[in-house]
Amino acid sequence: MELSVGGEYGIVIDAVGAEQFAWLRERAYAGWVLIMDEETERYCLPRIERYLGSTPLVKIVVPAGERHKHLDTCKFIWEEMFRGGVGRRWCCLNLGGGVIGDMGGFAAGTFKRGIDFVQIPTTLLSQVDASVGGKLGIDFYEVKNSIGLFANPQAVWVDAGFLGTLPxxxxxxxxxxxxxxxxxxxxxxxxxxxxxxxxxxxxxxxxxxxxxxxxxxxxxxxxxxxxxxxxxxxxxxxxxxxxxxxxxxxxxxxxxxxxxxxxxxxxxxxxxxxxxxxxxxxxxxxxxxxxxxxxxxxxxxxxxxxxxxxxxxxxxxxxxxxxxxxxxxxxxxxxxxxxxxxxxxxxxxxxxxx
Ligand SMILES: NC(=O)c1ccc[n+]([C@@H]2O[C@H](COP(=O)([O-])OP(=O)(O)OC[C@H]3O[C@@H](n4cnc5c(N)ncnc54)[C@H](O)[C@@H]3O)[C@@H](O)[C@H]2O)c1
Ligand SMILES: [Zn+2]
Incomplete structure (x- = not known):
């Protein structure tokens, strides 16, 4: 099932698999950046790992939790992107809950004035709420989402199968x-x-x-x-x-x-x-x-x-x-x-x- 957001991007509600990755591969990005937190690396990466294939990949793992939705973590993400040789023609895949979606999207939306990104929400909250609507950002001075931007992903892949490991x-x-x-x-x-x-x-x-x-x-x-x-x-x-x-x-x-x-x-x-x-x-x-x-x-x-x-x-x-x-x-x-x-x-x- 796919819902179109104003013809700009699609929300695919289905198991993430070969079809979605074939679509991504067709877009011929120079490489993919996979952003996740320690928990989603453990619980969610295994669900998609086999589809990553041989496309150049920069994996970035950050600590889990809202208190890491922060400039320091973003800096780490940008540093890793630089170190991995990520350029304008790369695409970020944000695998995680609302924290990873908001922060990974923000990091992508500002890196080299913005590179493409795909949201792969893995919590119920991010599947029904955070991954749709283009609001991206981080917390600053203890104020939630006070630094950020509006930018749309290339796609949102909503797979309820991820909920199996969610508390x-x-x-x-x-x-x-x-x-x-x-x-x-x-x-x-x-x-x-x-x-x-x-x-x-x-x-x-x-x-x-x-x-x-x-x-x-x-x-x-x-x-x-x-x-x-x-x-x-x-x-x-x-x-x-x-x-x-x-x-x-x-x-x-x-x-x-x-x-x-x-x-x-x-x-x-x-x-x-x-x-x-x-x-x-x-x-x-x-x-x-x-x-x-x-x-x-x-x-x-x-x-x-x-x-x-x-x-x-x-x-x-x-x-x-x-x-x-x-x-x-x-x-x-x-x-x-x-x-x-x-x-x-x-x-x-x-x-x-x-
Ligand atoms: N952009 C928006 O429009 C919007 C809307 C609502 C909320 N938000 C933001 O979303 C954030 C909250 O999102 P959240 O509730 O998803 O929190 P979260 O991203 O912190 O995820 C909650 C916890 O679940 C873990 N986790 C994620 N997926 C898992 C899985 N499948 N199995 C096991 N563990 C898993 C995470 O590692 C984390 O520890 C807040 O920062 C909020 O500001 C944004
Ligand atoms: Zn809410």
Whole structure:
């Protein structure tokens, strides 16, 4: 199955194999750079290694994890590219999760003013979200994705087979973006997901395809996030703040776990200050709690969370911006909420745990 992104590149949803590499070989690159982290080298490289053939190859392995999505790691990547004799007519293959996709794409998109790259996302989050939409970058001064660029890959190869080695907690985390995509744009998928008791039994290629398609359509309408693309921020205003707050604690949350809290609180705001019905709020709340459980958010953190939301780069003014739901499957952008309402939404969330 292949989804075209505005005729510019294709998202292939299939096992990565001879077909994709034949396509790549036809493009007659001078060589390939394969960027991965230590984990994806171990778990994912074996799935594609046999297709690499005799094309000149520069393999670059970096340490795994968000804290390495950093300029120092990029410098290492660029150095290795220079040392390997990589030129303008080479292509980078980014084999890994969102960290490798964002950073490998950034390294490629800036090397010698930009060389081609292909995304081979290996986590659920990167398959349905990070690998589509052209946003590339690294963290700087502890601010996520603060240095980067927009650039499209030559292709995205989404192979659900990679998920076989991904820890279950990472799968559940990525699944939050699937819930989000359904809630903002696909009522039908939302109602199907709600009936699923155990996500381990899901038909991943089918679920991923539908979810990627939502993201694809949104970014096609608004590639540079001036309007409707902000719909993708649903659950992320409060969710990001909660994620940052828990980052420095023992019980740190994965991205999707924080986004689940964001989706519940922002649904509450959508109901209290907007059009979302009480029944829809209850459904979203129940489903997110069923999949993610409940994590108490200390009341003492509320002012810190508000500060974090105010600093969020997406806020041009004092008011805190939100994407709300009008109903499942329909989002509305450029909404705002007061500090008092946000505090109340967090108190509502905490009350669900008792
Ligand atoms: N560009 C975008 O539009 C966009 C969108 C959403 C998120 N992101 C970015 O994505 C990043 C998070 O991505 P992520 O959740 O994929 O994290 P990640 O890349 O750190 O991967 C999570 C962990 O899983 C390991 N791993 C990856 N694939 C594996 C596999 N198949 N089997 C076993 N282990 C595997 C990795 O080595 C890593 O340790 C963040 O930096 C975020 O900013 C970008
Ligand atoms: Zn997200």
């Amino acid at each position: 279950e907690r990472e799968i559940r985390s990525g699944y939050a973006e699937i819930i989000k995509h359904a809630l903002i744009a696909d009522e039908q998928q939302w109602s199907e997901l709600r009936d699923i008791k155990d996500i381990r039994g899901l038909d991943w290629p089918a679920v991923i395809e539908r979810s990627v398609d939502i993201k694809r359509q949104v970014v096609l309408k608004d590639p540079f996030e001036r309007g409707i693309r902000k719909a993708l921020n649903f659950g992320h205003t409060i969710g990001h703040a909660v994620e940052s707050y828990f980052l420095h604690r023992e019980d740190r949350l994965l991205h999707g776990e924080a986004i689940a809290i964001g989706m519940i609180t922002e649904s509450w705001l959508s109901h209290e200050t907007g059009d979302l019905s009480a029944a829809a709020l209850d459904d979203i709340r129940d489903y997110c709690l069923r999949v993610y459980g409940h994590q108490h958010v200390p009341e003492a953190s509320f002012p810190v969370l508000l500060d974090l939301m105010r600093q969020d780069k997406k806020n041009d003014t004092e008011a805190i911006n939100f994407t709300f739901l009008e109903k499942p499957g329909e989002a509305v952008v450029n909404k705002t909420a007061t500090a008092d309402m946000i505090t109340r939404s967090l108190a509502y969330y905490n009350s669900l745990g008792s």
